[in-house]
Amino acid sequence: MSKVISVIGAGTMGSGITITAASAGMKVCQVDVSSEQLERARAYHAKTVKRNVEKERMTQDEADATLARISYSETHSCADESSFAIEAATENIDIKKKIFGEMVATYPADCVLATNTSSISITELGDSIPDAADRVIGMHFFNPVPVMKLVEVIKSEKTSDETLQRTISLSEEMGKTPIPANDFPGFVSNRVLMPMINEAFHAWNDGVAGPEEIDGIMKLGCAFPMGPLRLADLIGLDVCRDIMLVLHNGLGHPDKYAPCAKLVELVEAGHLGNKTGRGVYDYSQS
Ligand code: NAD
Numbered sequence: 592m593s594k595v596i597s598v599i600g601a602g603t604m605g606s607g608i609t610i611t612a613a614s615a616g617m618k619v620c621q622v623d624v625s626s627e628q629l630e631r632a633r634a635y636h637a638k639t640v641k642r643n644v645e646k647e648r649m650t651q652d653e654a655d656a657t658l659a660r661i662s663y664s665e666t667h668s669c670a671d672e673s674s675f676a677i678e679a680a681t682e683n684i685d686i687k688k689k690i691f692g693e694m695v696a697t698y699p700a701d702c703v704l705a706t707n708t709s710s711i712s713i714t715e716l717g718d719s720i721p722d723a724a725d726r727v728i729g730m731h732f733f734n735p736v737p738v739m740k741l742v743e744v745i746k747s748e749k750t751s752d753e754t755l756q757r758t759i760s761l762s763e764e765m766g767k768t769p770i771p772a773n774d775f776p777g778f779v780s781n782r783v784l785m786p787m788i789n790e791a792f793h794a795w796n797d798g799v800a801g802p803e804e805i806d807g808i809m810k811l812g813c814a815f816p817m818g819p820l821r822l823a824d825l826i827g828l829d830v831c832r833d834i835m836l837v838l839h840n841g842l843g844h845p846d847k848y849a850p851c852a853k854l855v856e857l858v859e860a861g862h863l864g865n866k867t868g869r870g871v872y873d874y875s876q877s
Contacts, residue, residue: 594764595672597622597698600680601663604707606632607736608679610639613660614649614737615765618775620662620669623680624690629663636661639737670697675761679707682833687711688719691727695720703757705730709781709830710837714747724749728758732767742767743811747774776841777834785834788826789822792851795871802871804815820871823854824864828871832858 594617598609601623607630609621623629640654649657662669670676676694680686687706694704704726706716717724729745742762746755751814756769761768772779791805806818815822825833832855838848857863857870862868 592874594618594667594674594761595620596761597667597669597676599623599667599676599678599694600707601625601628601632602679602681603734604732604736605677605679606635608677608707608732609611609661610636610657611732611737611767613657614640614643616660617764618660618662618669620664620667620673622664622667624665626665631667633661633663643677667693667697670694670702673697673698673702675703675705677705677707680734681714681791682709682711684711685716687716691716691720695723699785702726703728703761705758705873707732710777710834712747712776713745714749717747717749725751726754728754729774729778730758730762731780733780740766740768741780742769743778744769744770744771745774745778756811777838781834782838785831785838788819788823788831789835789848789851789854791823792854795820796851796853824872824874825871826864827866828854828858 596612597606597620600620601621609619613619621629621632640649642650643649676698678687678690680690687708689717691704704723705728706713707730709731713729714726714738717727720727722815726787727747728750731743731745733739733741744755744758744762756807759769775782777785794800794805795802802820806821809818811813832850835848835850842848861867862869865874868875
């Protein structure tokens with residue numbers, strides 16, 4: 592019997608997790624409260640498999656079978672058959688706690704309850720459903736999900752070994768490389784990446800060099816595929832600021848993790864990066 596997975600949230604990440612799991616042969620139920628988002632995800636899934644056929648990464652039969660494995664729902668309609676539920680909804684603690692409440696009430700008692708959160712404490716989410724905290728785990732995919740190999744797997748002190756092992760196995764079955772980490776603000780990825788991005792803003796603010804030069808130096812000198820300031824625009828400057836605040840509030844060190852004034856200034860001016868057409872760089876002509 593094929594594995595059934597429910598993916599809750601059909602945005603950028605949830606839709607990517609769904610197509611990755613379906614491409615790996617799993618039956619997936621894509622859930623979202625928004626019918627528009629479900630339609631957007633459906634279109635993205637169709638476009639992704641079409642491109643894979645054109646590039647001869649899969650046959651037309653495989654593409655059809657992949658799409659046939661996905662169902663779309665505004666409710667947790669596959670809860671009964673799901674062995675795994677992956678929450679990938681909006682990064683808001685109250686929304687996530689509400690979804691975890693629904694999951695514990697509707698999914699089987701042995702279903703793993705995973706979250707794709709970038710910064711919210713896995714322990715706090717687990718504590719919101721104390722009887723099932725051993726089944727709660729962070730399963731942090733990277734964007735774009737079909738391309739990026741890593742899944743950062745975050746266990747809280749209450750996450751059971753069985754939940755950890757099942758999450759590692761599922762990640763591998765999806766063609767990913769899981770790497771475990773403990774539950775600290777920003778986990779490993781954002782704990783290391785965001786202060787580096789923040790420091791690039793400090794270098795710019797202090798007049799060490801302009802954005803093109805900072806990005807050029809980091810690309811050519813440190814083998815970065817993309818400079819830190821260009822990457823910040825891609826991630827979203829508001830997201831970068833918010834993750835710095837999570838580190839700042841969660842780790843102490845009054846100065847070390849404070850978001851750079853230059854970053855905050857751009858966010859407050861509404862220049863959030865690619866998504867608004869302007870951030871560190873101007874994208875209005877592209
Ligand atoms: P998004 O805004 O693209 O999508 C969020 C989706 O959640 C929307 O479709 C929304 O309708 C849905 N949603 C909201 N409330 C819901 C509910 N109660 N039930 C079901 N669906 C609900 O967001 P995203 O970028 O896909 O991020 C999702 C999660 O992944 C967040 O926790 C984010 O931190 C994390 N994440 C994002 C990235 C990234 O690069 N965007 C990378 C890694 C992790």
